[in-house]
Amino acid sequence: MAATLQPASFPFCAVIAPVAGNNMAVLQQMEGPIDPAELVEILQRTMEEQGSAFGTTVRGREEEHMRARIKEEERIKARAKEQEKLRADRQLREEQDAAYFVALQRDQEKENLRNARAQKSIEASNQTNYQNPGQMHREKQLGKPRQSSSVGEAQYKETTTHGKDTQILIRFPGGERREHNFSCIDKILSIYRYIDSLGLPGIANYRLISSFPRRLYSFDQMGMTLKDAGLHPRASLFVELL
Incomplete structure (x- = not known):
């Protein structure tokens, strides 16, 4: 900071505030020995005169935080919506698989019954007319x-x-x-x-x-x-x- 402001003597004191573009503005600077009471008075006066700069900075940060919070809430809502869709799709697939399995089981039972009847018919025929x-x-x-x-x-x-x-x-x-x-x-x-x-x-x-x-x-x-x-x-x- 000293290299940037390049004070002529020390001790050195400066009041700075951030501005747009990641830059900073020097609101007040003091060089050389100074009475503490006078330093406090200078700082208070600087805050009163340049308070808008600090207010703008605070408001800007609040707005930035608000935008970030809104963006995060939107992201959470989108993620929750996506998870809900995935759950609904998974439930639908499970219901379809269950219905398909039931239908397949019924078809298998019918096929087994037909085969059993056919086998009984063949055995009865063989028993009646054994000579092949x-x-x-x-x-x-x-x-x-x-x-x-x-x-x-x-x-x-x-x-x-x-x-x-x-x-x-x-x-x-x-x-x-x-x-x-x-x-x-x-x-x-x-x-x-x-x-x-x-x-x-x-x-x-x-x-x-x-x-x-x-x-x-x-x-x-x-x-x-x-x-x-x-x-x-x-x-x-x-x-x-x-």
Whole structure:
């Protein structure tokens, strides 16, 4: 400040007031020794004469503070309005999602009911007319009609009395297992015929698969003997439904 005012001597006293543009105005300045009472009188007189400058400054600051407060209030109101809009949009989305989920759940329940009815109809049809196209085709290859479960299985026990040198373990999808002895010269078709003779529910169209090594025994292999098919003297086959 001293560098700006450049007093000629000290002590130095000055009364300044801010003006527009971040500038300042020198209202009064005193240099050199001065009596304290006189200094107070000079300062009081300066305040009386130049009070408008200080008043303008105070009013300007008050107006500036007022504008800042109004601006802050407007900002708070705008933010509150934006938050309210976000809450309304979020609530609308939640309501729409809930309605969609309810509709989707109803559609799924209807679909499940239709599937259950269709499955019951299929099971009833299979129970009434168990003989399926796959069995008919295999029986045609055998040249004789399908027999009942007890009669068919008994016949297999009789026809395989001789030459029981190939043991076949048959595993079904439901976990049930059946073991039967065949002759090594029996054909793959004999295994299919044995399975059909059991009359197990749900065993309709299927194919036989060995695990180790994995190999498929279907229509093309039905004429092979068990020995040629690599199932002698013992093998495990899995019934895979089609």
